[in-house]
Amino acid sequence: MKKAQIVIGLGFGDEGKGITTDxxxxxxPDSVVIRFSGGQQAAHTVMIDDRKHVHSSFASGALRGLPSYFTEHCTIHPLFLFNEREELKAKNGNTELHIHPLAKVTTPFDVWKNRTNIKNLEHGTCGKGVGATMKRNESPYKLFAIDLIAPKEMLIEKLKGIAYYYGLMDEDQMDEQMKPFLEAIEQINWKIDDYSYLNSFKNLIFEGSQGVLLDMDHGVFPNVTYAYTTSKNAYEICKLLKIENIEMYYVTRSYATRHGNGWMSNEKEMILRNNEEETCTFNEYQKGLRFGGLDYDLLNYALKLxxxxxEATKKNLVxxxxDxxxxxxxPENLNIDFDTVYGSYSPYSQDFKKFSDA
Structure with missing residues (x-):
């Protein structure tokens, strides 16, 4: 019987979704890992022995050797994707990536918009163009993954339209931005496949992007991400594929973190140890990583939300x-009875333990 495992972060991101997916x-190992929200801004770190990779344009099973799938709810940036593909190749990771035809494509002009818009900067943008991409795709100036395999002349005309949409009229400037973008597109063997591709797998691992508290419907506006970061999208895909055996893996750190501006409870300075492998300590656009004590009331809120x-057959906590x-x-402060509670005692998933065994 087909099974789905859904990994969801209970905070503002950076909870450990990458290590849980690994x-x-x-x-x-015969599974496929599916990104069902977010895109190139979701940076998930996986460490296997002496190999370390930050997964953004590939799902967090890639270093372990599993294929990736990005759904229609995701964004992709071809140049970022190409660069990460080369990194994964050097680490002997799996660069097989299948993308839904209606996944949104981020262009250099979307990145420019994200990085120069004052409101975006105030709200805590990652500077990867995701928010601008999602917003633009509500206009007539859309660009989808299927367009990457359309005739080149058609793709160029769509890109010029997007540049005009943002008010960029200078032809030389447009060409300068488009040249490396188009070169990256030409160097990738695009696998554009709808959800029927997933029918060849018995186990599907759905990897969430940012945490529940950044959800576009449920976070504290305007400091949210332009995505549904709950199980909403993943569960709809499970229903489409007629998968009823669904396991949840809810993830939280043992303390709270947040990147960028916005409300968080129990914020305070913390002295941490064994955190040398922390990936996202500082971002030019979001600035430093913020810390706080764990708020069990907020965890209960996120779990109920x-x-x-x-509807899951099994619920686990990570x-x-x-350390x-x-x-x-x-765990007794949580209002949900979990089938299993796991603890992570290092950056390596091999060191996961059940609480009862710790």
Missing amino acids: FLACQS DGAHV VTCL QIDEKFK
Whole structure:
């Protein structure tokens, strides 16, 4: 019987969705890993022995050798994708990537918009063009993954239209921006496939992007991401594929983090240890990573919120970064009974333990 495993972050992102996805990929190496929200701004770190990779344009099973699939709810940036593909090749990762025809394509002009718009900067943009891409695709100036295999002349005309949409009229400037973008597109063997591609797998691992508290419907506006970061999209795909056996893996750190501006509870300075492998410590656009004590009321809120979007046969909890602070995690403070509670005691998924075994 087909099974789906859905990985969801319960905070503002950076909870440990990458290491959790790698843990599941290690258990089921014949799976496919599916990104169902976000895009190139979702940076998930996986470490296997002496190899480390930050997955953005590929799902977090790639270093372990699993194929990736990006759904229609995701964005892709061809140049970023090409660069990451070359990195994965050098690390002997799996560069097989299938993309839904209606996934949104980020252009250099979307990135420019994200990085120069004052409101975006105030709200905490990653500077990867995702928000601008999603907003633009509500206009007539759309660009989808299927357009990447259309005649080149047609693609160029669509790109020029997007440049005009943003008010860029200088032909030389447009050509300068488009040249490396088009070169990257030509060097990729695009696999554009609808959801029928997923029918060839018995186990599907759905990897969430940012956390539930950044959801575009449920986060504290305007400091949200332009995506549904709950199980909403993943569950709809499961229903489409007639998958009823669904396992949830809810992820939280043993303390709270947030990148960028916006509200967070219990914010305070923290002295951490064993965090040398922290990937996203500083971003030019979001600035430094913020910390805080764990808010169990907020965790309960996030769990109940996501439960409104999915019917699961099994619910698990993953608590990461337990080796970085002395304070003990208290699962008894949560209002949900989990089938299993896992703890992460290092940056390596091989060091996952059940709480009962710790």
